[in-house]
Structures are given as structure tokens and as C-alpha cells.
Amino acid sequence: MAVLNLAGVSKDFGATKAVDDVDLEVPEGQLACFLGPSGCGKTTLLRMIAGLEEPSAGTIRFGEKDVTQQPAHRRGIGMVFQSLALFPHLDVGENIAYGLRIRGTPKQERDNRARELLGLVQMPGVERRHIPQLSGGQRQRVAIARALALDPQVFLLDEPLSALDAKLREEMQVELRMLQQRVGITSILVTHDQREAMTMADMVVVMKDGQVQQVGTPLEIYRRPANVFVAEFIGSSNLLKGEIVAGDRVQVHGHTLRVESMPHGFASGAEITVSVRPEEVGLCSGEETRENGLQGTITFIRDVGQNVEYRIDCSGLEITSNVPPRDKPDVQLGDRVTVELPADACVVLA
Amino acid sequence: MTTARRSWAPIGLLSYPTLMLGVFFLIPFGIMFATSFFERDPIAFYRPAFVFDQYARLATSLFIDHLLFSLYLAVFVSVISIGLAFPFTYLLTRMRLRTQTLWLVFVLSVLSLSEVIVGFSWSMLLSRTAGLSNVLVWLGILEEAVAWAPSFGAVVVGYLYLTLPYTVLILYPPLSRIDPELTEAARTLGASPLRAFFNVVIPSTRTPIIASMILVFVFTLGVFLIPNLLGRPRHWTLSVLITDQAVYQSNPPFAAALAVFLLATSAALILITLWLSRRKRVATT
Amino acid sequence: MIQRSLIILFMTVIAAFLIAPIIIVLGISVNDGRQLYFPPEGFSLHWYQAMATESDWRASIEYSLLIAAVAGLVAVSVALPLAYALWRYGMLYAKILFGFGVTPFMLPPVITALGFMTFWATTGNYGQIENVMIAHGMFLVTLPLMTIALGLESTDRSVVEAARTMGASESTVFRTIILPLIRPYIISGYAFVFVLSLNEYIIAFMVAGFTVETLPIRIFNSLRYGYTPLMAAVAVLFVAIAVVVFGLFARFGNLPRLLGRWEPDK
Numbered sequence: 001m002a003v004l005n006l007a008g009v010s011k012d013f014g015a016t017k018a019v020d021d022v023d024l025e026v027p028e029g030q031l032a033c034f035l036g037p038s039g040c041g042k043t044t045l046l047r048m049i050a051g052l053e054e055p056s057a058g059t060i061r062f063g064e065k066d067v068t069q070q071p072a073h074r075r076g077i078g079m080v081f082q083s084l085a086l087f088p089h090l091d092v093g094e095n096i097a098y099g100l101r102i103r104g105t106p107k108q109e110r111d112n113r114a115r116e117l118l119g120l121v122q123m124p125g126v127e128r129r130h131i132p133q134l135s136g137g138q139r140q141r142v143a144i145a146r147a148l149a150l151d152p153q154v155f156l157l158d159e160p161l162s163a164l165d166a167k168l169r170e171e172m173q174v175e176l177r178m179l180q181q182r183v184g185i186t187s188i189l190v191t192h193d194q195r196e197a198m199t200m201a202d203m204v205v206v207m208k209d210g211q212v213q214q215v216g217t218p219l220e221i222y223r224r225p226a227n228v229f230v231a232e233f234i235g236s237s238n239l240l241k242g243e244i245v246a247g248d249r250v251q252v253h254g255h256t257l258r259v260e261s262m263p264h265g266f267a268s269g270a271e272i273t274v275s276v277r278p279e280e281v282g283l284c285s286g287e288e289t290r291e292n293g294l295q296g297t298i299t300f301i302r303d304v305g306q307n308v309e310y311r312i313d314c315s316g317l318e319i320t321s322n323v324p325p326r327d328k329p330d331v332q333l334g335d336r337v338t339v340e341l342p343a344d345a346c347v348v349l350a
Numbered sequence: 351m352t353t354a355r356r357s358w359a360p361i362g363l364l365s366y367p368t369l370m371l372g373v374f375f376l377i378p379f380g381i382m383f384a385t386s387f388f389e390r391d392p393i394a395f396y397r398p399a400f401v402f403d404q405y406a407r408l409a410t411s412l413f414i415d416h417l418l419f420s421l422y423l424a425v426f427v428s429v430i431s432i433g434l435a436f437p438f439t440y441l442l443t444r445m446r447l448r449t450q451t452l453w454l455v456f457v458l459s460v461l462s463l464s465e466v467i468v469g470f471s472w473s474m475l476l477s478r479t480a481g482l483s484n485v486l487v488w489l490g491i492l493e494e495a496v497a498w499a500p501s502f503g504a505v506v507v508g509y510l511y512l513t514l515p516y517t518v519l520i521l522y523p524p525l526s527r528i529d530p531e532l533t534e535a536a537r538t539l540g541a542s543p544l545r546a547f548f549n550v551v552i553p554s555t556r557t558p559i560i561a562s563m564i565l566v567f568v569f570t571l572g573v574f575l576i577p578n579l580l581g582r583p584r585h586w587t588l589s590v591l592i593t594d595q596a597v598y599q600s601n602p603p604f605a606a607a608l609a610v611f612l613l614a615t616s617a618a619l620i621l622i623t624l625w626l627s628r629r630k631r632v633a634t635t
Numbered sequence: 636m637i638q639r640s641l642i643i644l645f646m647t648v649i650a651a652f653l654i655a656p657i658i659i660v661l662g663i664s665v666n667d668g669r670q671l672y673f674p675p676e677g678f679s680l681h682w683y684q685a686m687a688t689e690s691d692w693r694a695s696i697e698y699s700l701l702i703a704a705v706a707g708l709v710a711v712s713v714a715l716p717l718a719y720a721l722w723r724y725g726m727l728y729a730k731i732l733f734g735f736g737v738t739p740f741m742l743p744p745v746i747t748a749l750g751f752m753t754f755w756a757t758t759g760n761y762g763q764i765e766n767v768m769i770a771h772g773m774f775l776v777t778l779p780l781m782t783i784a785l786g787l788e789s790t791d792r793s794v795v796e797a798a799r800t801m802g803a804s805e806s807t808v809f810r811t812i813i814l815p816l817i818r819p820y821i822i823s824g825y826a827f828v829f830v831l832s833l834n835e836y837i838i839a840f841m842v843a844g845f846t847v848e849t850l851p852i853r854i855f856n857s858l859r860y861g862y863t864p865l866m867a868a869v870a871v872l873f874v875a876i877a878v879v880v881f882g883l884f885a886r887f888g889n890l891p892r893l894l895g896r897w898e899p900d901k
Binding site for chain 3: 359360363364366367368370371374375376377378379381382385434437438441443447450451452454455456457458459460462463464465466467468469470471472473474475510511514515519522523526543544565568569571572574575579589592593596597602605606609612613616617620
């Protein structure tokens with residue numbers, strides 16, 4: 001187990017920068033999620049940590065040790081691949097013990113280790129089964145057991161759950177997270193699914209175009225997105241374009257809003273975007289005067305069970321509000337309503 | 351690629367194939383090419399020189415006749431081959447996998463038959479003493495047994511026997527890729543199966559058809575024993591002439607010139623095939 | 636209904652055309668006398684015995700089998716590292732080399748035959764049996780190249796990386812992962828070369844035809860200098876070998892896939 005440290009890591013493929021100057025530290029025993037749309041460089045960054053891809057610049061350290069120049073098989077990593085990459089010609093036990101066999105570990109010891117790991121992933125007694133006989137979820141577990149067989153310092157997972165159907169996937173997210181905490185291994189999970197990242201990560205690293213956009217706990221990322229991209233990519237958000245009037249006031253589409261915290265470095269008149277999560281947006285029937293209150297007409301209602309979504313047209317500005325079913329106001333399509341954008345929920349972004 | 355930059359593995363892997371292909375492919379072809387500029391020497395096969403005599407001889411009317419005949423025969427046979435193999439292969443790819451496998455074993459076995467055996471058995475089949483005409487006599491269709499070989503028809507039949515399995519195997523991959531829903535869509539729009547075949551299947555496989563035709567054409571140019579066994583000297587093709595010049599007339603330089611000519615023709619056709627298939631790939635992506 | 640019977644008729648005609656010569660050869664091979672008759676006169680299997688007892692025919696069978704066996708090895712030994720290097724490292728040079736490997740088979744064989752003939756005439760080694768082995772191996776190298784490339788293409792590349800992360804060196808990956816996975820494709824490539832080499836005439840003839848009489852050469856010569864039902868018996872033997880080899884492919888492998896059938900599930 002070790003701290004993982006990246007300093008100025010870059011990767012160029014010809015003229016394109018797949019990964020651009022990434023600095024990052026993952027504390028010992030924590031799970032970091034690389035999150036971003038496809039092509040954002042998250043997989044390339046993971047492969048550089050694995051030693052499967054060579055950085056164009058920068059250093060990678062496991063603890064005190066600089067591993068930048070070390071090939072994959074000397075780094076002490078365990079990796080779960082997107083395709084799982086189980087060896088189809090070997091049975092479950094042989095798959096798990098492959099790394100041990102190469103090191104010349106005696107058969108008895110290999111068998112013990114395989115049994116132990118299968119117990120860890122809650123699949124005891126399947127050593128002699130063949131890969132095609134296993135279900136998707138079982139293969140997943142075998143791949144995880146195999147990656148942990150050599151007691152790696154760093155555990156790397158490249159979208160390992162993407163092949164599973166939605167329900168199994170949710171179950172595996174929880175199970176994998178519990179396993180990771182039990183083993184206490186420094187881990188990195190690559191995913192494009194923000195829900196998966198929120199479920200599993202100690203820290204989320206949001207990436208776009210090869211660059212890190214924001215690093216933080218899932219809640220920080222959600223509550224305090226660093227920029228428009230993060231706000232849009234993580235969950236959904238009302239993004240309102242406007243400009244700073246003065247102090248803690250911003251002007252959006254002809255309305256003046258007060259915001260609780262104003263980031264430094266913005267002068268009056270600067271163009272900004274205000275992000276408000278739909279579940280923070282208050283909604284009441286009729287036209288009332290409130291702080292940060294806007295009047296509008298309901299154009300769309302959708303009740304998806306866990307909450308009710310309203311879209312309100314406030315003289316050309318569309319606001320979405322999510323309300324829990326219990327707090328559902330008594331309003332119909334076409335009603336005039338007031339929406340409230342609480343000052344402490346308004347995040348000002350560049 | 352995995353830390354490939356520091357690895358010597360590819361060099362190690364490729365050194366042996368490079369050696370073998372260099373020594374046993376490039377050098378022989380180079381020597382053959384060089385030989386085509388040599389002078390003939392009745393005693394020592396050839397004498398090194400740099401003359402264009404052999405190529406000049408290509409222009410004589412005798413060889414032009416043989417060349418034209420070779421090309422004519424190749425076109426004729428490849429068109430018939432595709433005409434027969436296309437519907438056959440299409441039907442084959444629609445069969446159950448087990449049936450397909452049995453057919454493929456059969457087709458492969460026929461393809462691997464030696465030209466010698468094919469020529470011999472067709473000369474039997476088309477002969478007066480042991481041939482098919484005896485069956486027709488027995489059925490009362492013919493008055494008396496006749497010899498159908500040697501003749502142009504016999505040559506064509508022999509060629510077709512060699513090219514048909516080859517064509518089937520070339521057409522098999524593209525035809526097996528045709529989406530069955532394509533013809534089903536045409537059927538739901540009111541086309542009969544036969545109409546769907548002509549209106550949908552054939553147009554959608556135009557490129558593989560052309561590519562296959564060229565490959566069969568080149569394959570046909572290489573057939574050597576059939577004209578010998580089933581034809582008359584005027585049915586001799588370039589391949590027969592090359593062997594005749596090299597072995598029986600002891601004139602390797604002229605044989606080499608003929609071969610270079612044949613090579614150039616074939617290579618040009620293969621390049622066209624590759625170009626066509628690449629263009630198709632660009633069009634589909 | 637009419638359409639269906641037309642289809643069956645068409646397939647039957649094609650099958651009859653393809654099988655007719657084989658039936659003729661089979662019939663002739665069981666002739667009792669020295670003459671070639673079809674239908675056969677009398678029934679006897681002694682021509683099959685004669686394959687083993689007539690020494691020059693037996694020598695030809697042995698030559699042919701030996702040449703085919705070694706040619707297969709030559710072809711696979713060149714094809715395997717080449718196809719693997721291309722798949723693993725994807726270098727332009729490997730691509731070019733692969734192109735060279737595929738070319739001879741696509742060209743009329745007489746060109747390769749003449750190339751090798753002039754080559755050995757120049758090096759002064761004309762007429763040796765190893766010439767035929769190498770010539771066949773290099774001429775047919777296309778086949779294992781194709782089958783092995785097909786096998787590698789259907790292999791998940793991350794399997795290699797997974798093995799690497801578990802500490803396997805390049806050569807260990809090749810030995811413990813790649814080789815077992817593509818073994819069926821190597822074997823089928825070898826078998827293709829074996830069968831086609833057995834039946835190849837023109838290259839064998841021009842490279843060493845007067846000293847090493849392979850079976851096709853001997854059959855051809857006896858076509859000119861006196862027919863005997865023995866050649867039919869030998870031809871039957873060859874057909875049988877081909878059917879057995881390809882039958883084994885079909886039994887133990889996926890022949891349609893090997894011949895390029897697209898599989899929607901993979």
C-alpha cells in the first residue's frame with residue numbers, strides 16, 4: 001500500500017495532448033475515481049500509472065519510489081480491465097494464480113492463495129470452473145481476485161463494471177467499494193458514470209480534454225463545482241448566464257440575485273454563470289415577492305416517483321426545479337408560480 | 351504499446367521472417383528479373399548480359415496470339431465461375447451451420463485436388479472409352495461414344511472445375527456478412543425472393559464481386575496442366591509457354607521475360623483489387 | 636415450392652459436377668486389369684496394395700509426404716513470428732513483410748516456380764529435395780499467415796496487458812497466453828500447407844522435377860508414358876487425406892469461422 005503521486009504527467013499522441021500536465025496525490029488506502037466523458041484522457045492516465053503507456057513528461061511515484069521508467073510487470077500493480085481480459089484457456093484457479101505461477105510459486109501455495117481470494121470475492125469453490133461457464137458478475141469477481149493475487153501496492157480498475165446490466169452494476173459498485181475498504185488498498189477507478197463515481201470514491205478527479213477540472217470528495221464536487229463543465233457533467237444543473245453587479249449581487253436575465261459566497265478575483269461587470277441544482281430550487285404557487293424569487297409559468301411536469309420535475313418559463317429563462325413527492329405544491333401545467341433560487345445554493349462560476 | 355520503445359522483441363521476431371522472405375522471395379524474383387535481360391546460351395542455359403531481345407520477342411505474333419488467348423480464356427472462365435459460384439455461395443451461407451461445414455469440407459477437398467488429378471480424371475470423363483458419352487449411349491441419347499477432349503470446351507470445363515471451389519471460398523466471407531434483414535426488408539416491401547436477390551443482394555456486393563473476379567482471373571492465368579491435358583497446342587496459355595521455354599526449350603531468359611510480363615499483368619490486377627477493397631472500406635466507415 | 640426445387644436442382648448439379656471426377660478416379664482405381672475402364676471391369680483392391688509394393692511409387696509417396704510435412708514447418712515458422720509481430724507491435728515494416736508473404740500465393744504459381752528455378756540454377760543447388768520443401772513453404776506461407784492473423788485478431792489484446800501487469804515478460808506472455816490461444820489456427824495453417832503441398836505440381840516440377848519425383852509429377856509422367864490404375868489409387872489416397880484433414884477441422888474447430896464467416900456474437 002502506498003501513496004500515489006503524479007507530478008506534471010503528460011502524454012502526447014502526435015499533435016494531440018491526451019493527458020496534459022496532471023498533478024495528483026491519492027492518499028494511502030483511498031479510492032480515487034477518474035471521471036469524465038470518453039476521450040478525456042482518463043484511461044490513458046490510468047494506463048500510464050499501470051506502466052502500459054509511457055508518459056511524454058512527468059513522474060509517477062508509488063510512495064517514495066519513482067516508477068516512471070519501470071515496466072508494468074515490475075510496478076506491483078493489480079489491474080482489472082474493461083474487457084476483464086480473463087485467460088479463456090485457463091480455469092478460474094489458474095487465472096487467479098497466473099502471476100504466482102510465473103514467479104515460480106509452488107502449486108500448493110498457489111492453490112491456497114486462489115482459494116483465499118475466491119473467499120474474499122465471495123465465490124468459494126469454483127477454482128476448476130472454466131471462464132465461459134461463469135456469469136458476467138462471476139467473471140467480474142474472478143478478474144478482481146486475480147488482480148489482487150500478488151498483493152499489489154496500487155489497484156487499478158478500468159471501467160470494470162461497464163459490461164454489466166444496470167441492477168447488477170449497482171450491486172457490484174457497493175460490493176467492490178466494501179472490498180476495497182476491507183483490503184485497504186490505494187485504488188483508482190476509471191469511469192464515465194458519475195453515479196458510480198459518487199457511490200465508490202473517496203476522491204473524484206473530473207477530467208476533460210486531458211486536463212484535471214476538479215479534485216474533491218463526491219459531495220464537494222457536487223455542491224461546489226469548480227466550473228461550468230463540472231456542474232453540467234455531475235448531475236444536472238440550472239446554468240444561468242449573467243454578470244456581476246457589485247459585491248454579492250449578480251444580474252441574470254434582468255433579475256438581480258444575491259449570492260452567499262462570491263469567488264475572489266471578479267470585478268463588477270464580469271461575465272459569469274450561476275449554477276443552481278434543481279433540487280435546491282424552491283417552488284410555490286402564485287406570484288409572491290421573495291429574495292431571489294422569479295415569476296414564471298409551468299411548461300412541463302414529470303413525476304418520476306422519487307421526485308417531481310417542473311420546468312418553469314420565467315419570461316424567457318428556463319428553470320428546472322425538482323421537488324420530493326411529499327412537498328409537491330398544488331400546481332398544474334400553465335399555472336403562474338414563483339421559483340426561489342436560495343442565495344446559499346447559487347454557485348458563481350467563471 | 352506496452353513499453354515497446356525499449357523492447358528488442360519486434361526485431362528479434364522479425365529477423366527470421368525477413369531472412370527467409372528476403373532470400374527465398376525477393377532474391378529469386380530478382381534473379382528471375384535479371385535473367386529476363388540475359389542472352390540465351392544453348393549449353394549453359396544463359397549468358398549474363400543486358401539485352402532486350404527477350405522482351406522484343408514478346409511482340410511476335412505467335413506470342414501475342416497466345417497472350418490474347420490466355421486473357422480471353424481467363425475472362426471467359428472467371429465470368430462463368432462467378433456466375434455459378436455467386437448464387438451457390440449465397441445459398442450456402444443461408445444454410446444451417448452444420449450443413450455449411452459439410453459443404454466446406456467438400457469444397458476444400460476439391461480445391462486441394464492436384465491439377466494433375468483433375469486433368470487426368472476429366473480426360474477420362476470426356477474420353478471415348480471411359481467417358482460420359484458412354485452413359486449417354488446407354489441412355490439412348492447418343493448413337494455411339496465420342497471423344498470430347500481435347501477441345502476448347504474440355505479446357506473450359508477443366509478450368510471451371512479448378513476455379514469454382516476457389517471462387518466459392520473467396521466469395522464466402524463477404525456473402526456470409528450480408529445481413530439477412532436486408533433481404534427480409536425487401537421481402538416486406540413486396541419483393542419476391544428472386545427479386546430481392548437481384549435487387550438487393552447483388553448490388554450490395556458489387557465490390558466483392560469485382561474483387562473476386564480479378565482474383566479468379568489471376569488464378570486462372572496460373573493454371574498450367576489443364577491446357578496440356580485437355581487442349582491442343584493452340585490452347586496453350588502463357589503459363590504453359592513459360593514452362594515449355596524454361597524446361598523443354600532450355601531458354602530461361604525468354605521464360606523469365608514471359609514470367610515478368612505475366613507478373614506485371616497480375617500485380618497490376620491485384621493492386622486494383624486492393625485499391626477497390628480499400629475504397630469500399632472508406633465508403634462504409 | 637418451384638423456387639425451392641430449383642434451388643435443390645442447382646445445388647445438386649454443382650455437387651455432381653464437383654464430385655464426378657472423384658467418382659471416376661475411385662472407379663478406375665478398383666479395376667482388376669491394367670487398362671483404365673469406367674465403369675471398372677472386375678473389382679480389386681490390388682492397386683492400393685501396389686502403392687506400397689511398387690518401389691518407385693512408394694518412393695514418390697514418401698517424398699511427397701516428407702516435403703509436405705517440412706514445407707508446413709517452414710511456412711509456420713515464418714508466419715508465426717511475422718503475424719505475431721504485426722499484431723503485437725503493428726509496425727509498418729511488419730506490414731510490408733506481411734505483404735511479401737501474401738504475394739506469392741496470389742500470383743500465378745509458374746512465376747514462383749521459375750523464380751526458384753533460376754535461383755537454384757544460379758546458386759548451383761538445382762534438383763535437391765530441400766529446394767522443394769523451401770519453395771513450397773514459401774509459396775504457401777500465405778495460408779498460415781492468414782489463419783494465424785485471424786486467430787490473433789480474435790484475441791483480446793488486453794489479455795496480453797493483463798499478463799504483463801502480473802509480471803510476465805514478453806516471451807512468457809507469448810508462451811503461456813498467446814500460443815495456447817492460437818494453437819488451433821497454427822495447426823490449421825500447417826494443415827492447409829500440408830494438403831496443398833501434397834498436390835502441388837508446377838513448382839515441384841521446375842525446382843527438382845527430374846530428380847525428386849513427387850506424386851503429382853509421377854502421375855503426370857505416367858499420363859504420358861503409359862496409364863495404370865495405380866495412379867487413380869494414389870489420387871484416391873490424396874482425396875482421402877484432404878477429406879480427413881478438413882473433416883478434422885470441421886469436427887474440432889470452427890471451419891466456417893476459419894474461412895472468414897462473420898460471427899455476429901463476437
